[in-house]
Amino acid sequence: MREFFHPSNIAVFGVADNPGNLGKNIISNSLGMGFKGEIYPVGREPGNVYDRKIITDPRSLPEGIDLAVILIPARFVAETLEICGQKGIRHAIISTAGFREFDDQDNQAEKDIVNVAKRYGIQFIGPNCIGVICTESGLCTPFNPMRVETFKKGSVGLISQSGGVTIQCAYHFSEEHLGFSKIISMGNKLNLSEIDLLNYLIHDEDTEQIHMYLESIEDGRALTKLAVASKKPIVIFKSNVSKTASKVAYSHTAALSNDNRIVDFALKQAGIVRVENIHHMTVAAKALQLPPLKGNRLAVISMSGGFSVMLGDACEKYGFKCPPLPRELMDQIEGFRRAGIIRMSNPMDFGDIHDIEALAFALERCMALGDIDGLVFSFLYEPEIEKLFGKEIGNPEQILNFIKKVCNKYDKPLALSFLTEQQCLEDFKRLNIFPVFNDPVESVRGLRLLRDYWRGR
16 A cells, blocks of 8 residues: 555646646645655646646556545546546545445445456545645645644654544644554445555554544454554544434444444453543654653652642552652652752652752662552743753753663653643754653543553553
8 A cells, every 4th residue: 555655646636727626735735744756646627736738638648657536526436437447547546425424325336436446456535535644755646725834754654534623633743743654544344444554554664653533433454453463553532422423424434433432442352442532542653752651650759849749649649559669769869959848759840859860860770670560740941940950950951861771771651741832832843853742641641541542462
């Protein structure tokens, strides 16, 4: 299926030289992302789009085209696919809607597509989808205008049953400075399903973890079998779990709902991490970059008493324990206090200790404890934080590199968040050295998702 993501050239069917045409956005998006292959616009009327002449006779297309992107009325799709087959095009993205999600009573147009594809051995994604976004090749087939320059290249592969969710994932993952390798909108799954695409991403060298948005699961046995064998983490946001949602889901992507309790149990049994929304997908993506979490015992350090309390609540909510730390270690840490008014415990309030060496000492010693499985660290940071500590503490890059070193040294997860202004938080995330959660409670939620994954494994 490599041609879906790394085609040497593409033909776009449904292009017109007018402001409201959606087909030409496919060309614009791909050019904006840096796609280097040849693009052949095909339409009913002559004209030019992005310095390319519109081809009005598709039979005049050259041989050797890797991928067709089809955005034309549903009744003409099978005929166009027939031409693709005759021209040797064996991969297609059918963006057109108006099939079983619109009329599920003996949909002849849908049957015709399937028959033509079978006859010529054509694989296709869709119909009723926006196709793929591949940051490596620059291919970007959504038909709505997009700010492709904001997309970040990374190692997360995403499969979505919804075009809107596909776009939101592209933006949200990029805004969190996570980046993605490939995003696939699969629509009605008339030919290629999540099973085919998941299997591809499992073997894709550019992808390290896989996230999926599903409104229906057609073959749960095949899905869980792939997940159990996969060395890459798999995260699923499964919607369409209510009667209200099932009505709109069917008219949206012809998705049938599944029994939510059975789905939940099966996913856990297969070691699949289940999340509740798109943002939680990004939380899981950060957490899964950390070393394995092998138990429920956490050490918690915060430079704010109030956040120490919140973290205690969060730990209990998500099923973690904060066991008492050795008295000898607590005495050593309390020796760094300035006013001597805070009694140290776990969670640990570092509000009375403004010593960077003490902080580094506490992090190292807590991570080294045999009965501690991971650590939560909420660090107060301001651009002029040296004034608080009275000494140089290092720039953001040095801080993150130190945290990464401690985490790797003990092979335990350290969930990091900052108490700071939004711009400083963005600066830390932009460095992409070590996962940074948006707030302390989110960091604990991330560890819960990490624990769920390793418990399932």
